[in-house]
Amino acid sequence: MLGEYLIIGRRASEIAASVEAGVASGALEPGALLPPMRELAGVLGVNPNTVAAAYRTLRERGVIETDGRRGSRVRARPATAPRDQLRMDVPEGVRDIASGNPDVRLLPALGDALAGAARRYAADPTLYGLDPVAPELARLARAAFDADGVPAGELAVVSGALDGIERVLAAHLRPGDAVAVEDPGWGSVLDLVPALGLRVVPVAVDDDGPLPDSVARALAQGARALVVTARAQNPTGAVVSAARAEALRAVLAGHPEVLVIDDDHGHGIVDLPLNVLGGATRHWVLIRSTAKAYAPDLRIAVLTGDGVTLDRVRGRQRLGPGWVSRLLQYTAVELWQAGAVDHAAVARSYGERRDALVAALARRGVSARGRSGMNVWVPVAEETAVVTRLLGAGWAVAPGARFRMESGPAVRMTVSTLSLADVPVLAEAVASAVRPAAGGRLD
Numbered sequence: 001m002l003g004e005y006l007i008i009g010r011r012a013s014e015i016a017a018s019v020e021a022g023v024a025s026g027a028l029e030p031g032a033l034l035p036p037m038r039e040l041a042g043v044l045g046v047n048p049n050t051v052a053a054a055y056r057t058l059r060e061r062g063v064i065e066t067d068g069r070r071g072s073r074v075r076a077r078p079a080t081a082p083r084d085q086l087r088m089d090v091p092e093g094v095r096d097i098a099s100g101n102p103d104v105r106l107l108p109a110l111g112d113a114l115a116g117a118a119r120r121y122a123a124d125p126t127l128y129g130l131d132p133v134a135p136e137l138a139r140l141a142r143a144a145f146d147a148d149g150v151p152a153g154e155l156a157v158v159s160g161a162l163d164g165i166e167r168v169l170a171a172h173l174r175p176g177d178a179v180a181v182e183d184p185g186w187g188s189v190l191d192l193v194p195a196l197g198l199r200v201v202p203v204a205v206d207d208d209g210p211l212p213d214s215v216a217r218a219l220a221q222g223a224r225a226l227v228v229t230a231r232a233q234n235p236t237g238a239v240v241s242a243a244r245a246e247a248l249r250a251v252l253a254g255h256p257e258v259l260v261i262d263d264d265h266g267h268g269i270v271d272l273p274l275n276v277l278g279g280a281t282r283h284w285v286l287i288r289s290t291a292k293a294y295a296p297d298l299r300i301a302v303l304t305g306d307g308v309t310l311d312r313v314r315g316r317q318r319l320g321p322g323w324v325s326r327l328l329q330y331t332a333v334e335l336w337q338a339g340a341v342d343h344a345a346v347a348r349s350y351g352e353r354r355d356a357l358v359a360a361l362a363r364r365g366v367s368a369r370g371r372s373g374m375n376v377w378v379p380v381a382e383e384t385a386v387v388t389r390l391l392g393a394g395w396a397v398a399p400g401a402r403f404r405m406e407s408g409p410a411v412r413m414t415v416s417t418l419s420l421a422d423v424p425v426l427a428e429a430v431a432s433a434v435r436p437a438a439g440g441r442l443d
Contacts, residue, residue: 007035010046015054020063023074032074034064060175060197075194090396096417097426098398100234102269102292102374103416106349108340110295110331117330132314132323133157133302136333141288141302144267150286151279154310156317157324159299161265162188164287164313165227166196168303171312172259172283173198173224180218180226182210184377184404186234186263189227202405205233207371209240212247219251225259226252230274232266232292232373235403235412237354239372245275252280259309262286268293270372271347283309290332292374293341300324300332350374353415353423360427366434376413380434383409389433395426 005027009015022028034040037055041048055072058064066072090096138155146152158164169179175197181189183202193200201223204214210228218226228248231239240248252258260283262276267288278284285305290298304310317323335341354370361368361378370376380386383399390397390411400410418426 007040007044009044009054010050012050012053012057015040015044015046015051016057016061016063019054019058019074020061023063028074030074030076034072034074036071056175062191062195062197065194065199066176091391094391094394094396095422096396097413097415098396099416100375100398100412100414101296101416103349106341106346107293107295108335110298110335113331113334113338113340116334117327120330120333121327126326128322130323130326132317134326134329134333136337137302137329140333140336141304144288145286145304148274148276150274150276150304151284153278153304154307154314156303156310156314157329158287158301158303158313158317159321159324160291161263161287161289161301162192163299164285164289164301164303165189165261165263166192167313167316168259168261168285168287168305168309169193169196169198169225171309171316177225178218178221178223180210180215180223182227182229182233183407184235184400184410185227186229187402190403190405200405202407204407205236205238207236207238207369208244209233209238210244210248212244212251215248216251219255219258223258225261226277227261227263228277230262230264230266230276230286231270231272232375234265234373235375235398235400235410236377237370237373237375239270239272240275240277242273242275245277248277249280252277256281257283260284264288265292266373268341268343269346269350269374271344271351272372278305282306285309285313290335293343293346294332294335298328298331300328350415353418353420356420356423357413357415357418357427360423361430364427364431366427366431374414374416376415377410378413378430378434379408379410381409381436383411386411386430386433390429393429393433395429 005022007018009018037051038048041051064072065075133155178199178201179193180201180203182205201218203218204211258281260277260281262278269292278286283306285303287301287303289301357376358368358370368376368378387399398412
């Protein structure tokens with residue numbers, strides 16, 4: 001079962017640490033089956049409850065997963081080995097289109113906004129006991145939500161979209177609960193869910209968002225939450241259309257207790273309308289971050305949702321960081337009020353490059369996806385060979401393994417650093433890389 005590796009310890013913390021050490025060293029490989037709790041308790045001479053507590057700790061840390069009578073196994077990718085570790089070092093002279101970063105030329109200068117934030121702070125210093133959401137930011141965010149048809153709800157400010165997703169999941173779910181997540185989807189979410197001790201249930205996605213039948217299956221399998229990317233889905237660029245939103249709301253109507261999380265990280269870089277699922281069930285949130293449009297380092301995201309969820313999120317936040325710095329909130333207000341970002345121009349810039357690449361690939365017989373945002377997703381027969389060939393041709397792309405569970409192999413390309421003149425050169429390199437090598441092999 002575990003080969004020659006011996007789990008040791010008398011206390012739950014010691015047993016858990018022993019398993020973690022085995023995983024970290026490679027002695028316990030992904031998929032390794034752990035002994036049944038009573039069997040291990042007998043070997044170690046401890047109460048079965050002690051082993052049960054150790055296994056529970058390991059599940060909560062994302063080290064192992066439990067599947068009923070099939071037992072507990074080391075996760076295929078433990079939370080200590082996130083998907084970001086699949087990033088490669090980009091050699092000198094190779095163009096990096098793998099990072100997923102925005103075009104820095106489209107980001108606003110922050111000097112005036114930071115100075116304005118400092119002036120606001122000097123006039124009214126932030127002290128303990130104030131509302132965690134700056135009133136000016138609350139007014140601007142609520143007006144924008146109203147304009148986009150987002151249901152009325154309380155507001156909270158968190159440190160980015162992923163922080164918001166984590167807080168919302170933790171507010172409702174417990175280790176062992178299942179979460180329906182897009183596949184392919186944002187790799188950080190695919191890592192976060194098991195790191196919280198939750199189970200990932202993959203949901204298929206097309207250009208209009210999650211497929212209703214796939215969502216229905218996930219909910220039938222017991223998923224207690226659904227995470228959906230409203231626009232600029234990473235990595236495929238999918239956008240939830242009005243018709244798809246209506247179909248998904250119909251599915252969710254039969255599961256009123258499911259938690260729905262709408263991630264609108266594409267706000268500010270996409271010119272397609274927002275179609276939300278919020279309100280289709282009792283508990284919901286919509287999260288909108290500043291990262292892509294204003295700056296990745298401006299760690300601000302505003303979320304709104306039902307009263308119970310927002311109370312739980314804000315209550316737990318008060319016990320930890322307390323609030324997101326009002327200096328950052330004021331900076332976002334300054335940028336927002338000054339119209340520092342021409343959202344239509346940003347969306348058009350990404351769209352021109354993305355659409356040009358998809359079209360150039362199509363002319364060369366290569367199918368690609370990229371309806372919105374800054375990424376293009378190219379299905380391939382074998383990722384490693386394509387990534388290696390493109391690297392040899394001077395292009396570093398992201399392997400699809402960072403973003404998928406059950407969906408087929410692919411590579412992701414970010415258009416942020418491309419010019420229109422780069423597009424035909426890149427398209428030709430991709431077309432060459434995806435063609436089978438002589439003899440019909442890709443490796």
